[in-house]
Amino acid sequence: MCDTCGCNLTPGNRHLAFKPVAPGTTAVSVLKGLLAKNDDQATHNRAHFDRRGILAVNLMSSPGSGKTALLEATLTALKDEFTCAVIEGDLETENDAERIRALGVRAHQIVTGTACHLDAHLVHDALHQIDLDGVDILFIENVGNLVCPASFDLGQHLNVTLLSVTEGDDKPAKYPVMFRAADAMLLTKTDLLAVLDDFDPDKAEAHLRELANPAPVMRLSARKALGMEAWLAWLRSELAAQRARVKNGQTRRPAIQPDGQQLHRARA
Amino acid sequence: MHELAVAQALVEQVESVIRQHRAQSASLIRVRIGPLSGVVAELLANAFPLAAAGSRMEHAVLDLVAAPITVRCETCGAQTEAAMNRLVCGACGDWHTRITSGDELVLESVELETAPTLAPNS
Ligand SMILES: Nc1nc2c(ncn2[C@@H]2O[C@H](COP(=O)(O)OP(=O)(O)OP(=O)(O)O)[C@@H](O)[C@H]2O)c(=O)[nH]1
Ligand SMILES: [Mg+2]
Numbered sequence: 001m002c003d004t005c006g007c008n009l010t011p012g013n014r015h016l017a018f019k020p021v022a023p024g025t026t027a028v029s030v031l032k033g034l035l036a037k038n039d040d041q042a043t044h045n046r047a048h049f050d051r052r053g054i055l056a057v058n059l060m061s062s063p064g065s066g067k068t069a070l071l072e073a074t075l076t077a078l079k080d081e082f083t084c085a086v087i088e089g090d091l092e093t094e095n096d097a098e099r100i101r102a103l104g105v106r107a108h109q110i111v112t113g114t115a116c117h118l119d120a121h122l123v124h125d126a127l128h129q130i131d132l133d134g135v136d137i138l139f140i141e142n143v144g145n146l147v148c149p150a151s152f153d154l155g156q157h158l159n160v161t162l163l164s165v166t167e168g169d170d171k172p173a174k175y176p177v178m179f180r181a182a183d184a185m186l187l188t189k190t191d192l193l194a195v196l197d198d199f200d201p202d203k204a205e206a207h208l209r210e211l212a213n214p215a216p217v218m219r220l221s222a223r224k225a226l227g228m229e230a231w232l233a234w235l236r237s238e239l240a241a242q243r244a245r246v247k248n249g250q251t252r253r254p255a256i257q258p259d260g261q262q263l264h265r266a267r268a
Numbered sequence: 269m270h271e272l273a274v275a276q277a278l279v280e281q282v283e284s285v286i287r288q289h290r291a292q293s294a295s296l297i298r299v300r301i302g303p304l305s306g307v308v309a310e311l312l313a314n315a316f317p318l319a320a321a322g323s324r325m326e327h328a329v330l331d332l333v334a335a336p337i338t339v340r341c342e343t344c345g346a347q348t349e350a351a352m353n354r355l356v357c358g359a360c361g362d363w364h365t366r367i368t369s370g371d372e373l374v375l376e377s378v379e380l381e382t383a384p385t386l387a388p389n390s
């Protein structure tokens with residue numbers, strides 16, 4: 001690997017490099033992921049978390065699927081057990097961070113303006129403005145959007161994708177990139193299932209499996225405190241797993257960020 | 269519209285290749301893009317001229333090579349083509365598969381214009 005220009009020559013692709021073309025022209029093989037710069041920053045962010053033994057969880061969903069409501073219920077339930085912090089991403093307003101601060105939990109609001117997703121640089125800036133001392137779990141609430149947040153690694157260890165029962169059980173089939181990225185899928189607002197006759201939780205889960213995603217599926221209602229225990233137990237076990245990794249000098253990337261191996265593998 | 273952010277990242281990468289190889293400009297930029305990367309080829313093609321305006325690749329041809337979606341089955345070992353929202357094994361139907369192509373977003377190669385008559389030790 002040529003570190004300076006990103007050339008990545010292997011026996012399989014060497015023939016692509018420096019292919020003679022028209023005089024005065026040189027063809028250069030690069031084979032580098034377009035989001036490499038974001039991914040490098042994400043790796044740096046992950047090192048920040050790992051150094052402090054923090055588990056970082058990225059919450060993604062459509063606008064209004066209940067990310068902040070879930071955080072409110074989760075932070076309240078874990079108040080005496082862990083120290084948590086929250087980074088909020090929204091196009092406009094400090095509202096979500098204020099909802100979190102009202103619970104006595106530290107929160108930093110990123111206002112993205114026109115950007116419909118968080119990226120690793122925005123999160124890094126936020127990391128230096130929020131007190132991470134003693135934090136066990138850092139939640140990042142991404143901008144409500146089922147499309148682009150999935151493409152940008154922030155340095156989190158886990159992606160949690162929420163699907164509220166008012167949105168239709170075929171969302172995973174319509175937004176495969178997002179749902180393939182989930183390390184856990186939460187079906188939210190299940191208190192409304194009784195009044196909605198067309199959302200089948202089993203179908204939503206089947207659509208997720210068709211994306212070859214083995215992630216656990218949890219059904220809950222943050223507002224009515226239904227099914228929260230399984231979610232909290234999952235968080236506890238993931239925090240324990242993160243602590244074990246940190247002890248062994250290992251880390252974990254979220255579900256499907258294409259890894260370097262794959263990007264750089266030879267293509268004939 | 270994150271394709272503009274992706275186009276800007278592409279322009280930065282190509283710019284650094286131009287610099288590294290002391291070339292004048294880029295004439296052709298080849299990007300391999302799979303549907304599962306989350307980036308839509310047409311939108312990237314539309315965003316590229318905006319990101320490249322005034323740069324040393326503004327006249328370059330952007331060649332977007334569509335990668336097919338293929339999966340390898342962890343149960344039966346078959347390698348088959350798949351649809352974006354149905355990544356199951358085409359041979360046995362099992363969903364325990366791994367993507368072998370279709371989620372990439374890679375700058376594959378760049379054709380550089382080098383100075384035709386570069387005086388030595390100038
Ligand atoms: N019935 C019911 N409503 C809920 C539940 N959770 C959230 N809501 C409602 O859904 C709406 C949106 O909830 P939020 O938590 O703000 O959603 P969000 O995903 O954070 O929204 P954005 O940050 O704007 O993307 C609010 O009116 C909530 O009261 C739930 O479990 N049950
Ligand atoms: Mg919110």
Ligand SMILES: [Zn+2]
Binds near residue numbers: 006007
């Ligand atoms: Zn090189």
Ligand SMILES: [Zn+2]
Binds near residue numbers: 116148269
């Ligand atoms: Zn976006």
Ligand SMILES: [Zn+2]
Binds near residue numbers: 044048124
């Ligand atoms: Zn840093």
Ligand SMILES: [Zn+2]
Binds near residue numbers: 345346357358360
């Ligand atoms: Zn099979």
